[in-house]
Amino acid sequence: MAEGDNSQEKTEEPTPKRLQKAREDGQIPRSKELSTSLVLIVGALSLWVFGGIIFNGAKKIFTSNFTIERELLFDDKQMVIHLTSAALEAILAISPVMFALVLAAILGPLALGGWMFSGKSLLPKLSRISPLSGFKRMFGLKSLVELLKSWAKVLVIAACTILLFFSLENSILYLNQEPDRQAIVHAVDLVMLGAIVLAISTLLISIIDVPFQIYDFTKKMKMSLQEIKDEHKETEGKPEVKQRIRRLQYEMSQRRMMEDVQGADVVITNPTHYAVALKYHGEGMEAPVLVAKGVDEVALKIREIAKAHQVPIIESPALARSVYTYTRIGKEIPEGLYVAIAQVLAYVYQLNQYFKGEGPRPKQPVFPVPPNLRA
Structure with missing residues (x-):
């Protein structure tokens, strides 16, 4: 239906913007x-x-x-x-x-x-x-x-x-x-x-x-329903434009997230459907921080970047799903996962020592996930 069509029956109550505009035009009871x-x-x-x-x-x-x-x-x-x-x-x-x-x-x-x-x-x-x-x-x-x-x-x-x-x-x-x-x-x-x-x-x-x-x-x-829709478009912007803006914002956040994977300390996978990247350093950081997470194609991309930059990749389905579900990007992991992630970091340290020829190859432990944090 064309905009400005006056053939529609005006059955809807006026919006605050319509009343404000009428007041500015001198139209009041x-x-x-x-x-x-x-x-x-x-x-x-x-x-x-x-x-x-x-x-x-x-x-x-x-x-x-x-x-x-x-x-x-x-x-x-x-x-x-x-x-x-x-x-x-x-x-x-x-x-x-x-x-x-x-x-x-x-x-x-x-x-x-x-x-x-x-x-x-x-x-x-x-x-x-x-x-x-x-x-x-x-x-x-x-x-x-x-x-x-x-x-x-x-x-x-x-x-x-x-x-x-x-x-x-x-x-x-x-x-x-x-x-x-x-x-x-x-x-x-x-x-x-x-x-x-x-x-x-x-x-x-x-x-x-x-x-x-x-x-x-x-x-x-x-107002008619069409007038309300037109006013909403003028106020909030066209849905197509808003959708494109959201898509661009999402793409930018994804690029930043993938860049953060390069500096991660470990990537935990499902092994194929989930991937989470964690970073931890003792200075001013009380607990490991989630720098990236994703499923399916995004998870695959995280694993590819981790391999390209020699970031250790650990397979632990339960822990990967738990971190993915209960942690937001840029935030510290829940307190209930401290022990499991500490064991992951210790295991990564032992692997690094092994690859340097300074110790035996460690055996991957079972990382405990509390029942209340299982996903």
Whole structure:
């Protein structure tokens, strides 16, 4: 199947790399309804909490500007001073509410999707002005959901308004029977209560919108099996290349191993299927070290190199299999094989003495292999 084939059904969950790339492109789940609800709720609550500060600030501005002396009205400099003072007073009065609204506008989007800044989302895209893409957006599932949300917002707010009105009907109707000052304060409290309730009612839409946005985003991010395979190839490399690299690494390690056979002290064989090469010298080496091992063709190659470089070859099937199985190349032999390998090295030393004409030909002993180390 050709790469990039979009005919496959996208049924697989998105990979972490796909999600990271989408985030870098500015594609994350967002809920405008949740952000709007938080701003409305914070705005209504901040007006309730800081309403006294706003009232006192407005009172101070009106008092200051309605008590200006007549002579100062014709002084341009004094008018500028009064205007500046009134502007500063207004800014100080509304600053707590504005700060709360700005904070809600920043933190609202973070509630779903987290913090994200991507310049790619600002770049122009032809798909945004494509008529075909426009029709898909107009008649797609998302457009239908947006339409339903708009109607739902109208219905929810209208229903909450009607319920609120009937619950506060007596308080509203009897405002005209209260003293002026008390009626004004009471009316402001009713208005603020209504604003808070209606703002909170918008959360009903957000409760529906947030799961839908998560579902819609996950659906867009889903991948086909071919896309997952292609991504794996890009990340890990093509299997053919990886296999060739492993083969080259194996060949290099084999060459190094065969070079180490030349300096081995003894090669123990099966005699045909297994071959292990050991090296030991007393300086800084607590036990003999396995420098090479192999089976079949590799074992044959080890024996050929050993013969070419006059490395003693000892036949001991059980010991050869045991060393091959329980020792890694470059590591010391297991402690349980110390006695057997010591006898091998002693036998090799006696053979060398014999070939030099300095002793009788030794008889090869049976090298003991513990039962727990038999292979």
